[in-house]
Amino acid sequence: MEIPIYVVTGFLDAGKTTFLNNLLNGKDWRDIKILVVQFETGEEEFQSRYDNCHSLAFPKKLLERQPKEILGRIRSFIQSGELDEIWIEWNGVVPFSELQALLLAPSLRSLCRIQKVIHIADGANIENLIGRTGGALPEQISNCDFAVVRNTYSAAAYSRVRRLMRGINSGVDIVNIHETKAYNDIYKQLFGKKEHPVSLFFLTAALIAVLHFAAGPVLETLQIPVNTVINIFLGILLQAVPFLLIGVMLSSAIQIFIPREWIERRFPKSLGPGMAVAILGGFCLPVCDCASVPVFRSLVKKGIPLPVAVTFLTVTPVINPVVILSTYYAFSGNMTVVIRRVCFGIISSVIIGVIIGIWPPKSQILSGGALDRLMCSCGCYEDAESITTFKGKAGLLIRHSQSEFFNVGKYLVIGTFISSIFQTMGTGIFTSARNGAGLAISIVIMMTMAFVLSLCSSSDAVIARSFANQFPMGAIMGFLVFGPMMDIKNVMMLSAGFSKRFIGKLLFTAFTVCFAVVFLLSGLGGMKI
Amino acid sequence: MKAKAFNPQIFLEILCYSVFAALMLYLVSSGKYLSYVTPRMEPYLYFTATVMGIWAFAGLARLFRPQHKIRSAHCFVLAIPILLLLLPHSPMKTSNLAGNYVGGNTFSGITGQSAVENDPAQEELIPEDSADIQTDVPEDEYSADLPGLDAANKKITVSNDDFGLWLSEIYMNMEKYKGYTVVMTGFVFKNPEMLREDEFVPARLMMSCCVADLAPVGLLCKYDKASELKADSWITVEGTLFMGKYEYDGVEYDDPQISVTKIIPAEEVEGYVYP
Numbered sequence: 001m002e003i004p005i006y007v008v009t010g011f012l013d014a015g016k017t018t019f020l021n022n023l024l025n026g027k028d029w030r031d032i033k034i035l036v037v038q039f040e041t042g043e044e045e046f047q048s049r050y051d052n053c054h055s056l057a058f059p060k061k062l063l064e065r066q067p068k069e070i071l072g073r074i075r076s077f078i079q080s081g082e083l084d085e086i087w088i089e090w091n092g093v094v095p096f097s098e099l100q101a102l103l104l105a106p107s108l109r110s111l112c113r114i115q116k117v118i119h120i121a122d123g124a125n126i127e128n129l130i131g132r133t134g135g136a137l138p139e140q141i142s143n144c145d146f147a148v149v150r151n152t153y154s155a156a157a158y159s160r161v162r163r164l165m166r167g168i169n170s171g172v173d174i175v176n177i178h179e180t181k182a183y184n185d186i187y188k189q190l191f192g193k194k195e196h197p198v199s200l201f202f203l204t205a206a207l208i209a210v211l212h213f214a215a216g217p218v219l220e221t222l223q224i225p226v227n228t229v230i231n232i233f234l235g236i237l238l239q240a241v242p243f244l245l246i247g248v249m250l251s252s253a254i255q256i257f258i259p260r261e262w263i264e265r266r267f268p269k270s271l272g273p274g275m276a277v278a279i280l281g282g283f284c285l286p287v288c289d290c291a292s293v294p295v296f297r298s299l300v301k302k303g304i305p306l307p308v309a310v311t312f313l314t315v316t317p318v319i320n321p322v323v324i325l326s327t328y329y330a331f332s333g334n335m336t337v338v339i340r341r342v343c344f345g346i347i348s349s350v351i352i353g354v355i356i357g358i359w360p361p362k363s364q365i366l367s368g369g370a371l372d373r374l375m376c377s378c379g380c381y382e383d384a385e386s387i388t389t390f391k392g393k394a395g396l397l398i399r400h401s402q403s404e405f406f407n408v409g410k411y412l413v414i415g416t417f418i419s420s421i422f423q424t425m426g427t428g429i430f431t432s433a434r435n436g437a438g439l440a441i442s443i444v445i446m447m448t449m450a451f452v453l454s455l456c457s458s459s460d461a462v463i464a465r466s467f468a469n470q471f472p473m474g475a476i477m478g479f480l481v482f483g484p485m486m487d488i489k490n491v492m493m494l495s496a497g498f499s500k501r502f503i504g505k506l507l508f509t510a511f512t513v514c515f516a517v518v519f520l521l522s523g524l525g526g527m528k529i
Numbered sequence: 530m531k532a533k534a535f536n537p538q539i540f541l542e543i544l545c546y547s548v549f550a551a552l553m554l555y556l557v558s559s560g561k562y563l564s565y566v567t568p569r570m571e572p573y574l575y576f577t578a579t580v581m582g583i584w585a586f587a588g589l590a591r592l593f594r595p596q597h598k599i600r601s602a603h604c605f606v607l608a609i610p611i612l613l614l615l616l617p618h619s620p621m622k623t624s625n626l627a628g629n630y631v632g633g634n635t636f637s638g639i640t641g642q643s644a645v646e647n648d649p650a651q652e653e654l655i656p657e658d659s660a661d662i663q664t665d666v667p668e669d670e671y672s673a674d675l676p677g678l679d680a681a682n683k684k685i686t687v688s689n690d691d692f693g694l695w696l697s698e699i700y701m702n703m704e705k706y707k708g709y710t711v712v713m714t715g716f717v718f719k720n721p722e723m724l725r726e727d728e729f730v731p732a733r734l735m736m737s738c739c740v741a742d743l744a745p746v747g748l749l750c751k752y753d754k755a756s757e758l759k760a761d762s763w764i765t766v767e768g769t770l771f772m773g774k775y776e777y778d779g780v781e782y783d784d785p786q787i788s789v790t791k792i793i794p795a796e797e798v799e800g801y802v803y804p
Contacts, residue, residue: 100597114597143598198537201601205608212616230613231621235565235740237610238556242573245580329804330737398587402542409606423741455742462737462744462804 003083003112006190007099009140010120011092011129015150017044019120019177020089023186025049032084035077039063039091039099046089054081060091063098071105078111086112095136096143116190119144123152123161130164138168146173146189153178225424232420239456240290240412240489245401247291248408251298252401256393263302271357274308275350282316289317289457289484293493294408307357311349314510317457317484318345327480330461337473337480340522344481348510348517352485355509361502408496415492419454422488442475443518447511450483457484474522482514536592538599543588545607550581552614564620566739567803620799621740623716623761687713692733693802696746699770703785706770711748711787714765714795717758718745729755731766735802746802749773752789763798767791 010016017038024034025048036046036055046055056077058070077083090099096117103114119141126149130137141147147165152158162174175185195203219226268274285292296313300306317323319342331337446467455463464479486507494503553574556562562574675698677686685706687695692713699706715731724730732747750766751773758764766789773786 097596100595104595117597143596145598196537197599197601198541201541201604201608204605205612208609208612209616212612227618228621230618231565232741234610234613238562238565238574239570239739241610242570242577245577249580395587395590398584402584406603406606410603413606413609420741453741456738463742 002110003078003086004115005086005088005103005112006115007088007090007096007117008120009090009092009096009117009144011122011126011137012040013042014092014120014122014126016040016089016092016120017042017046019118019148020046020087023183024053024087026183028187033082035074035081035083035086036089037074037086038089039094040089060094063091063094067102071102071107075107075111078108090140092140093136095139097139116146117144118186118189119147119165121147121149121161121165123149123157126161127164141165141168141172144169144172146175148175148177148182148186150177152176228424229420232423233416236416236420236454236456236489237413240416241409243290243456244294244405244409244412247294248401248404249397250285250291251294252397252404254295254298254302255400256397258302260302263304267304269305271305271307271354274305275311275353278308278312278353279315279319279346279349282312283319283321285316285320289487289490290412290493292316293490294404297497305357306360307353310356310506311353314349314352314485315345318342318349318481320457323457323461323484327461330465337476340477341480344477344514344517344521345484347521348481348514349485351513351517352506352509355513356506361499361505408493411492411494411496412489415454415487415489418492419452419488422452439472439474439522440519442471443478443515446471446475446479447482447515450479451487453483454487454489455483460484474518477522478514478518481518482511485514486510536595538596538601539588539591539594541601541604543585543592545604545611546581546585546588548611549607550578550585552611553578553581556614563800563803564740567736569803570739621734621743622797623734623745682710683708684710685712687711689714689798689800693735693746693804696748696802697804699748699785703772703783706785707772709770710767710790711770712765712767713748714763714798715747716745716761716763716797718747719755719758719760724749727751727753727755729758731764733798733802735804737804743801748785748787749775750787750789752792758792763795765793765795 008016008020020036021044023029024036030050030052032052034053036048036053038046038055038057039060041057041059046053048055054077056073062070074086078086088099090096100114103109103112121141147169149158149161149165152161158176165172165174173189175182175189179185216226268277282292285295292313295316296309299309299312304312324338324342327338327341328335450460453460453463460483461480464476464483467479468476491503491507494506556565557571557574557578562570566574675694676691677688677695678684679686685695685699692715695713699711713731715733718730718732719728728749728751730745730747730749732745734743735746736743748770750768752758752768766787768787768789768791770785771788773784774781775784
């Protein structure tokens with residue numbers, strides 16, 4: 001029979017030993033034969049009250065030099081005595097994956113298996129530790145089944161810690177040790193059975209299929225065109241996925257192959273040249289907006305000044321050659337429209353960048369906080385710069401881009417779904433709102449429409465053209481300039497990596513600037529096709 | 530012993546990558562992708578399939594490296610499109626759209642067709658060998674190579690596959706085809722905002738980027754009994770090309786139009802027109 005292993009992780013002084021002392025000396029454990037294995041010796045010692053616990057302690061040095069010996073000793077212990085449970089206190093600065101590798105060694109694999117992993121965190125200093133103490137801590141958090149937090153006496157502090165933890169291990173259950181029913185919760189977590197995620201996956205997939213057959217026809221009879229939504233959804237998605245792939249590959253390549261120091265040394269420090277590089281880069285990157293979001297994120301992570309990165313994000317989808325060409329064709333070779341789109345795009349994005357530069361966001365803009373700056377949020381916690389072989393880097397590139405694909409892709413799917421519903425509803429509400437409105441209102445209507453429809457920037461010119469006889473040229477310009485910069489799809493994708501506050505600010509700035517630029521400049525130009 | 534060290538999360542990921550890659554290849558090779566996106570996307574879909582294939586292959590190395598914490602929710606990013614692609618649904622038809630074109634019920638899809646002039650994608654539609662012939666064959670003979678053109682009788686029979694080709698050809702050389710008899714099939718598109726009582730368009734749906742931007746395109750027809758035609762019904766129109774005027778933004782443009790002589794009901798045409 002396999003002996004269940006319970007693992008307690010947490011940083012030095014997080015309170016792991018105290019937790020074990022409190023838990024295992026409780027009445028419920030009195031008749032259970034336990035082996036406690038400690039890979040760390042802290043200030044507090046493990047003391048067994050009922051004499052049912054044996055303990056082994058291995059210093060970190062031994063773990064590094066002679067893992068075989070550790071294996072042998074655990075193995076012989078298991079074989080000699082009749083054990084019911086093994087509890088492991090893991091070292092706070094060693095990644096959890098090393099323990100996993102240790103326990104999966106062929107000699108141990110058949111004897112025991114990891115049952116639950118508990119992470120203990122000291123709420124008072126976890127925020128300071130994370131991001132400054134290397135990859136082991138976040139790796140441990142991301143691998144735990146549930147977390148126990150202590151030292152958080154105010155609700156605000158607790159919710160901050162919870163947000164931090166969930167940022168690393170999404171949806172993880174967290175127990176506040178100071179609550180009265182804390183130990184109840186811990187028991188529930190320890191011994192509760194959870195459905196296997198993979199079977200849950202197939203279950204949900206089957207449910208979707210059943211729902212499709214059962215609810216689909218019902219909705220259709222209620223005049224809700226499910227078929228149309230599915231078609232539009234798949235159309236936008238098939239269009240976007242290849243570009244998203246290009247984007248995540250590029251951004252992962254930036255993360256892995258370009259060292260931070262190189263950017264810090266080479267990239268222009270001052271705003272002017274930096275923006276010029278951003279615009280040039282935007283022109284040279286013939287991709288649509290789906291690809292520029294991941295690249296934007298990796299640029300920010302690599303320490304490119306935020307105003308420059310924002311300029312890059314907003315200018316790329318407007319001025320890249322594919323978009324210029326498609327605008328040219330859509331407007332029958334009308335160069336005025338093309339030139340205005342490119343110029344307005346550049347002017348707007350530079351102003352947006354400058355505004356972000358003058359009023360920089362006060363709080364962390366990356367949702368992972370300080371953690372995200374240090375390493376990728378992809379669950380591969382190996383430091384990109386410590387891997388030197390090309391093969392190793394290529395492997396990392398693949399894993400990195402995969403996790404980024406899933407991370408951003410989930411928001412792409414949601415965003416696409418929302419916008420396909422809007423598209424199915426038709427644009428009638430927008431066009432009817434136009435009746436009798438002036439230029440300013442028309443511009444706002446067209447910009448809102450561009451935001452809601454989330455069209456790919458390489459195709460939106462054709463749609464814009466189709467509105468040309470209902471809306472004045474200025475409004476069309478608003479659609480053409482703002483649409484690629486910001487839409488539902490983009491905002492959703494941005495929320496994969498940035499704080500809501502920052503996205504809100506960016507959206508507001510972009511909307512206001514685009515409106516002002518288009519309104520003022522098209523007023524001046526008196527444009528006509 | 531190996532089975533014990535099996536990693537179900539990686540297995541699930543590999544499964545999703547492979548199925549997605551296989552679906553992409555299937556969509557492209559069967560031509561079914563044309564119901565969702567334009568032919569221009571073909572290389573990108575191949576690219577997607579390749580990347581997914583590489584990812585699946587790279588995952589094999591980790592398949593027997595187990596991990597304690599198993600996640601599966603992220604796989605829905607691929608699983609949802611896979612499911613929706615596999616579950617039965619029919620391609621978009623004119624009746625699905627019920628006038629709800631993204632283009633806001635405008636006439637523009639039709640005038641927008643003139644935008645296609647000089648479109649490089651358009652030129653690809655012309656059979657490749659035509660370029661070789663062009664060098665030593667007189668102009669008139671060359672255009673005889675256009676499918677369905679009967680220069681001697683001044684008649685153009687537009688087959689369903691050549692709808693887009695002919696539309697741009699006629700727009701490009703309006704003068705040349707003046708007075709020709711045209712036969713083409715489309716659905717009756719009427720729009721009181723844009724078209725007069727005696728006007729309609731035998732239209733097809735044009736996809737400029739993906740299925741989200743379907744818009745009707747076609748040549749405007751003058752027909753006294755246009756009001757008797759049922760909107761969205763499929764018809765074959767025969768008529769004479771003449772140079773009409775189309776007013777847009779206060780300016781009048783030349784617009785090739787058809788003066789209808791005969792209308793017969795037609796079978797619904799599958800597929801879209803691509804610029």
